[in-house]
């Protein structure tokens with residue numbers, strides 16, 4: 001199964017992608033995670049993209065497409081994958097079509113998780129993340145057992161640099177300008193399925209299962 005998950009920052013793409021990855025036993029590929037781990041490891045790529053990401057901008061298409069191309073060519077992607085956070089622009093979507101053509105593959109589903117801007121802003125400003133094991137939390141909806149500490153590994157939770165108030169606004173603007181047009185792009189190709197991301201995580205998961213005909 002080859003799946004793209006679309007949606008604004010904070011719509012819950014990562015959460016749904018992680019769940020589907022376990023359920024369908026196919027890799028979860030998050031360009032955001034790839035960039036963040038490169039930043040953390042201080043690689044040349046990390047150095048190139050840090051400033052852009054911290055400011056809420058987008059990494060240039062050529063760089064992003066190359067990374068995804070490399071990742072999709074790995075053995076574990078042969079029977080399927082879930083792309084989370086890619087494509088984010090029309091040129092990236094065209095790049096993906098080209099990559100898939102070359103692989104003789106095509107997408108099965110593009111799931112668009114729909115959430116209002118107001119909910120996005122509330123969500124992202126309360127989001128916390130474990131710098132060691134990457135588990136996500138929310139101070140209101142999904143707090144850790146002990147404040148500021150990862151349930152999973154005991155590390156001290158942090159706020160992502162790009163989850164600061166100003167950056168959230170610019171990420172949302174970037175989303176509306178550059179990523180939202182992908183909804184039409186995939187609708188035209190008959191691949192789009194909208195699911196609501198406004199309420200509980202399980203509600204979204206159930207809608208996703210329904211769209212894809214997966215039994216719980």
Ligand code: ADP
Nearest residue numbers: 009010031032033053057058059064085086088
């Ligand atoms: P979110 O979806 O919550 O914004 P991500 O982890 O997907 O978070 O992405 C974080 C940041 O990484 C983005 O704001 C952007 O700067 C960069 N990024 C991630 N994916 C892409 C992409 N496909 N193209 C360009 N930049 C990207």
Ligand code: ZN
Nearest residue numbers: 130133150153
């Ligand atoms: Zn942790």
